[in-house]
Amino acid sequence: MEKYKCELVEMLVKAGVLTFGDFTTKSGRKTPYFINTGNFKSGAYLEKLGEFYAKTIYKSLGCEFDALFGPAYKGIPLVSAAAMSLYRLYGIDKPYCFNRKETKDHGEGGMTVGYKPKEKDRIVIVEDVVTAGTAVRETVELFRNIADVSFVGLIVLADRCERGTGSMSALDELENCLGIRVFPIINIYDILDYLYNREIDGKIYIKDEEKAKIEQYLQAYGAKTRSPA
Numbered sequence: 374m375e376k377y378k379c380e381l382v383e384m385l386v387k388a389g390v391l392t393f394g395d396f397t398t399k400s401g402r403k404t405p406y407f408i409n410t411g412n413f414k415s416g417a418y419l420e421k422l423g424e425f426y427a428k429t430i431y432k433s434l435g436c437e438f439d440a441l442f443g444p445a446y447k448g449i450p451l452v453s454a455a456a457m458s459l460y461r462l463y464g465i466d467k468p469y470c471f472n473r474k475e476t477k478d479h480g481e482g483g484m485t486v487g488y489k490p491k492e493k494d495r496i497v498i499v500e501d502v503v504t505a506g507t508a509v510r511e512t513v514e515l516f517r518n519i520a521d522v523s524f525v526g527l528i529v530l531a532d533r534c535e536r537g538t539g540s541m542s543a544l545d546e547l548e549n550c551l552g553i554r555v556f557p558i559i560n561i562y563d564i565l566d567y568l569y570n571r572e573i574d575g576k577i578y579i580k581d582e583e584k585a586k587i588e589q590y591l592q593a594y595g596a597k598t599r600s601p602a
Contacts, residue, residue: 374566378559381425382567386578388418391564393583400505402594405586406564408531410447410501423454424462425558426499426528430455431463433556434526439494441469444512452499455528472515490520497526503555504533506543513551524553531564532557535594542596561587 385391389412396407413419430441443452449471456469468488490496498512509527516522527547532555537546544555565587568579579587 374563377425377428378563379567381559382564383573384418384421385564386568386573388413388415391578393578398504400507402504402535405583405590406561408502410451410530413450419450419454420458422451422530423458425530426451426455427458427462429528429556429558430459430497430526431465433528433554434497436463436465436467437495438467438497438525440488440490441467441497441499442490442512443469443471443499444508445472445474447501448499451501451530455499472512484515484519490516490522492521494520494522495525496522497528498524498553500527500529502531502533503527503529503543503547503557504535506537506547509547509551509553513553524551527553527555529555529557530559532560534561534591534596536596545596561591 382391385408390410391406391408393406396404398404398407410422413422441452441456443449443455452469452471456467459465459467470485470487470490472485496516498509500508503509513524516524529544532544535543537543539546541549544557547553547555565579565584569584570577570580
């Protein structure tokens, strides 16, 4: 596995972003692991995270886009960090924005903060995790009331490699149905491969029991049509 993926997986567990137990995803599925980017609570972690996003954006899209968008709330620090790292690492200075949970009817008003998307803009969505694609569909619907833009890419921290609303994977579904190319930094198979029986700071996060639960979950909800990245 590539070095940067190993670094990211280690960072996820050290920061308490990747945890194991009993959780419920936004799509309503009961899952034995959860990724909460809200637990990136320091400048050092956020700077490093921005680098992972920036490198993936640059590798996948270069500078062929007009703006970055981060869905509120967790997407706000992610898109901010990605925009800063794109400029610092590659000299690419692109505007970014995020949405309000409620439309502001005073002051400058509007549904977005930061850059104001224009007709025909090419937008890159910066997300944390995609399970069934629910949040991405909400973003597409949101933009129907903002501007007629095209979504040229979706950058996600981790692909859970699960089915969407139908039989194909959530990411394949987004690509096929919405025309959005998806670029995950890592996926659940990377996490399993790296963490299984590996000690990090004196702790093993995935032993036989955790591995069995994740594999059972993937057997129930995993996508057969999308290969691991």
